[in-house]
Amino acid sequence: AALDQFKSFVGTTKSAKGEFVQRQVKMADGSAKVSNESSGTFMFARPGRFIWTYQKPYEQLLQADGEKLYIYDKDLNQVTIRALGDALGSSPAAILFGSNDLEKNFTLKEAGTKDGLEWLEATPKSKDTTFERIGIGLKNGVPMAMELRDSFGQISLLSFRKFEKNPPMAADQFRFTTPKGADVFQQ
């Protein structure tokens, strides 16, 4: 079931890369309204290193090199840098890319089968996160989708494609270089 698929995923996946599509789902008077779709690529290596790149409809980058979190937005021409610390803690990044003692920050429970995937539900233990619940849909031991539900009922649906486990990666794969001309803000 989902829990053992996830445990085997965490245990055997040191790094991964692939593509994602993100859709916002707003429940408006009973019906689900899907809006602003974005897509891009992701790459991660445990613990705490990832590159989450939005390519469409705009260019934005969330990158962690294990110590710092970098947020770059091309249109805003700005890079914000802050200590990774617990920024990862109870965020979806922690589920896929964080250290593998997930049960420290989340309570995990089976959530049955849906759309051909076996689902796991992760509820953050700490209350000061913007998440109420995170769903992870797995197939053949690999996450194929995530449902991020916030406390306003807003849901972000992430679906993954071309998920590649433990691909070859350069040593400095996660080193961040500031794009030319971007304003840098160190928090």
Added chain:
Amino acid sequence: CSTLVPPTTSTTPTPSASTAAERRLAEDIEVAGRLSLRYQGTQREEAVHGSFTWMQTPSQTRITLLSPLGQTIALIEASPQGASLSQAGQPVRRAADVDALTAQTLGWPLPVSGLREWLQGIALTSSGQRFIATPQDSEVTTQDGWRIRYANWQPDTVSPQARPRRIDLVRNTQQAGEVSIRIAIDTWQEH
């Protein structure tokens, strides 16, 4: 100058003053985009980064601030009856004035009342004159001290109906030091 360069035949149409002045304030709009903000927090400089949706009618403004991955950080509503702000896991906060409410609750001023016009490139200058932003005339200091620069335009900086694509706002505030807001507008719908 060298005569080898052929004289340019077509000159690109610069928006004449009239088309810019004709820009009227759209009454019902729905805007979505990204926002980054820097301000002086209680202990250190803070930065907020996320996206927003903005729904505006003649009497109401409804704003959602979202994290990069799309989780709601705050929901702000303002109408003549007053303003409310709700954040995840906290009771709804209310106040008569939305700008005071955001400054108190979020720790940084989001000039909601002003943005109702500034998002559309219209402002009141510090001397009380009506200012219409164009690619050629893109900077203004507003009556309440915000220095605004329309840094980018949509679809380009030439067509007469160009609309703001990126807006930078800076203001020195007593509560949060220098506040710098950058807004990138992605979608724009007039009803």
